[in-house]
Amino acid sequence: MENILTFLGNIAWWGWLIVVLAIIFxxxxxxxxxxxxxxxxIVGHIRYMLESIGPEIRQYLVANNREELPFNRIERGWIYASSKNxxxxxxxxTDRDIYDSNYIFVKNAMMPYRVDKKHPNHKDPYFLACAKVMGEGRRKRPFRPASVINVSAMSFGSLSARAVASLNIGCKLSHAYHNTGEGGLSPYHKQGGDVVFHFGTGYFGVRDxxxxxxxxxxxELTKNNPQVRAVEVKLSQGAKPGKGGVLPGSKITPEIAEIRNVPIGKDVLSPPTHSAFSGVDGLIDFVEDIAENTGLPVGIKAxxxxxxxWEALASKMAATGKGPDFITVDGGEGGTGAAPPSFADHVALPWIYGFSAIYQIFKKYNLTERVVFIGSGKLGFPARAVMAFSMGVDCINVAREAMMSIGCIQAKLCHTNACPSGVATQSKWKQRGIDVDAKSIRxxxxxxxxxxxxxxxTHAAGYxxxxxFTMDDVEMATSDKEMINDLSSIFKYNKKPVLFNGISSLQNCEHLGGGYSIKTEKKVVKEALKEDNVRY
Structure with missing residues (x-):
C-alpha cells in the first residue's frame, strides 16, 4: 500500500512539473x-539566467588577476589586505608585463634617504602631511591636510549612511579629511574627521x-561645524562632466530631503551649469565671496x-591675486554613482593628460606655489601616487579605493540601489551588514x-x-622608438620645486588638520606597531 501511495505521489509531482513547464512554454x-x-x-530562460550572472562568473572564475577594469584583482587584493592590516x-x-605601454618606472637612488632615530618618521612611520597649506597668507583659517591621501567627493545618498560614517571615523583615526560630495553635510559626516564641504550645481545643503x-x-553651516576646514565648488567630475545628476524621488527619504533641502517624493535635477555665477570672472568673485564670509580656503574641482x-582663469588669478586656493583635477577614468556610458567612456581627458595640461598653464603664470593641487582618478596606489607627485600634485583624493576599504566588491551596481555590500545603496537591510566600528578601522x-x-x-628614490619628486624621477613606457622616456620628456615640462623644510616642520605647523598631535599619536603608533607583525 505504501509503495502504491509513493508511486502516485511521484506521478503527482511530475505532473505538476509538466503543467508548470507547459504554462511557461x-x-x-x-x-x-x-x-x-x-x-x-523554456530553454531561452537559461540564457538570460547565465547572462545575469555573467559579471560574477567573469570576476571570480574567468578573468585573470590583471585583466579586470576599473580595478583588477591584484589591485583590489592590495587594498583589502592593507585595510585589514x-x-x-x-x-x-611581478606578474606585470613591464614592457607594456604606459608602464610606470620609478628611479631609485643609489643611496636611499636615511631615516635616523631623530627623524619624525622613525617614531611615526605613518606621518605624511601635505607639504603646502591651503589659503596660507590669504584666508583667516588656512588648512594643511595632515594626510596626503584623503576621501574624495562621495555624497550621502550615493553612499549609505553606514558607509559615510565608517569613512569619516576612519578619516579621524588616520588624520585624513573627508570630502562630503554634493549631497550636503549629513550627520554621518560629523563623526570627528576633518571635512571638506563640497557642492555642485544643485547647492544641496546650502540651497534656499x-x-x-x-x-x-x-x-551658518561653517560656523556651526568647525570640522569643515575647506569648501570645494564642483564645476564638473571625471565620469560625467557637463551633465547634471538626477536623484529619483523614490530615493529621497525624509532624512535626505532635510539634509539637501529638497521636497520628498519628487525627482531632483541638478543642472549642468551653475546659477550662482557665470564665466571666469563670476567664478573668481564667487570663490572670494565664500572665502570672505567663511574664512576658509575655497577650491574648485573639475x-x-x-x-x-583655464588659461583665462590663471591669467586673471595672477593679475588680481584672487581665485581658488586649491584645484582638484579629476580624470576621465574617475568613478560615479551613475553616468551614461557615452560620458563615462569618452568625455574628459584621462587624469595624466588633463593634469599635465592644467599644471603647465598655472606654472606659466607662477601660481604653482600659491595653489594646492589635488589629484583624483585611480591614484590610490603608491606607484601611481609617486607619478602624480612627480607631476605636481600636493595631495590625492580616493573614492572607489576608499569604498573597497570598507567592503565594496566592485559589483558595479551603484546606479541600481542594489549594491550587495551595502556601501552604495539606501537599502536598510543591506546597510546592516556594515559594522561601522570595524569598517572605520579598515x-x-x-x-x-x-x-x-x-x-x-620616496626614501628609496633618495627623498x-x-x-x-620631479618628472625626471619617473619614466613611462611609450612603445615608440625610444621605448621609455621620463615624464618631463613626454609632457615637455618639469614641475616647480615645492618649498619644503622637512617633515618636522609639517608636524609643528599650526594649521595642521586631522586632530594630529605628536604626544597623543605616539601611543597610537606604538599600539599599531605591536599589532603589525608582518611589516615591522
Whole structure:
C-alpha cells in the first residue's frame, strides 16, 4: 500500500512539473517582448539566467588577476589586505608585463634617504602631511591636510549612511579629511574627521527653497561645524562632466530631503551649469565671496577638456591675486554613482593628460606655489601616487579605493540601489551588514599603510617627502622608438620645486588638520606597531 501511495505521489509531482513547464512554454510562445524566448521557449530562460550572472562568473572564475577594469584583482587584493592590516606583499616577483605601454618606472637612488632615530618618521612611520597649506597668507583659517591621501567627493545618498560614517571615523583615526560630495553635510559626516564641504550645481545643503545658492546657509553651516576646514565648488567630475545628476524621488527619504533641502517624493535635477555665477570672472568673485564670509580656503574641482577658460582663469588669478586656493583635477577614468556610458567612456581627458595640461598653464603664470593641487582618478596606489607627485600634485583624493576599504566588491551596481555590500545603496537591510566600528578601522589602516608604503618608495628614490619628486624621477613606457622616456620628456615640462623644510616642520605647523598631535599619536603608533607583525 505504501509503495502504491509513493508511486502516485511521484506521478503527482511530475505532473505538476509538466503543467508548470507547459504554462511557461505557452507564455513564451505568445509573448512578444523577447525574441529568444519566443524562438526557444523554456530553454531561452537559461540564457538570460547565465547572462545575469555573467559579471560574477567573469570576476571570480574567468578573468585573470590583471585583466579586470576599473580595478583588477591584484589591485583590489592590495587594498583589502592593507585595510585589514594583513600581509599586502607579493612573492616570486611581478606578474606585470613591464614592457607594456604606459608602464610606470620609478628611479631609485643609489643611496636611499636615511631615516635616523631623530627623524619624525622613525617614531611615526605613518606621518605624511601635505607639504603646502591651503589659503596660507590669504584666508583667516588656512588648512594643511595632515594626510596626503584623503576621501574624495562621495555624497550621502550615493553612499549609505553606514558607509559615510565608517569613512569619516576612519578619516579621524588616520588624520585624513573627508570630502562630503554634493549631497550636503549629513550627520554621518560629523563623526570627528576633518571635512571638506563640497557642492555642485544643485547647492544641496546650502540651497534656499527655490534651489538657489544661499550664502547665509553657507555661513551658518561653517560656523556651526568647525570640522569643515575647506569648501570645494564642483564645476564638473571625471565620469560625467557637463551633465547634471538626477536623484529619483523614490530615493529621497525624509532624512535626505532635510539634509539637501529638497521636497520628498519628487525627482531632483541638478543642472549642468551653475546659477550662482557665470564665466571666469563670476567664478573668481564667487570663490572670494565664500572665502570672505567663511574664512576658509575655497577650491574648485573639475574634469579637464578645453583649456581656454583655464588659461583665462590663471591669467586673471595672477593679475588680481584672487581665485581658488586649491584645484582638484579629476580624470576621465574617475568613478560615479551613475553616468551614461557615452560620458563615462569618452568625455574628459584621462587624469595624466588633463593634469599635465592644467599644471603647465598655472606654472606659466607662477601660481604653482600659491595653489594646492589635488589629484583624483585611480591614484590610490603608491606607484601611481609617486607619478602624480612627480607631476605636481600636493595631495590625492580616493573614492572607489576608499569604498573597497570598507567592503565594496566592485559589483558595479551603484546606479541600481542594489549594491550587495551595502556601501552604495539606501537599502536598510543591506546597510546592516556594515559594522561601522570595524569598517572605520579598515579605512584607517588603508590610509596609514598607503602612506607608509609611499614614504618607503620616496626614501628609496633618495627623498624625504613625495613633494620632492620631479618628472625626471619617473619614466613611462611609450612603445615608440625610444621605448621609455621620463615624464618631463613626454609632457615637455618639469614641475616647480615645492618649498619644503622637512617633515618636522609639517608636524609643528599650526594649521595642521586631522586632530594630529605628536604626544597623543605616539601611543597610537606604538599600539599599531605591536599589532603589525608582518611589516615591522
Amino acid at each position: 505557452i507564455y513564451d510562445i505568445f509573448q512578444k517582448k523577447h525574441t529568444i524566448l519566443h524562438n526557444y521557449p 594583513e600581509n599586502n606583499y607579493e612573492g616570486f616577483g 527653497n527655490d534651489g538657489n545658492f544661499s550664502m547665509e546657509m553657507m555661513k 574634469a579637464i577638456g578645453k583649456l581656454e577658460d 579605512t584607517h589602516y588603508y590610509f596609514k599603510n598607503f602612506r607608509k608604503e609611499l614614504l618607503e618608495m 624625504e617627502h613625495p613633494s620632492q
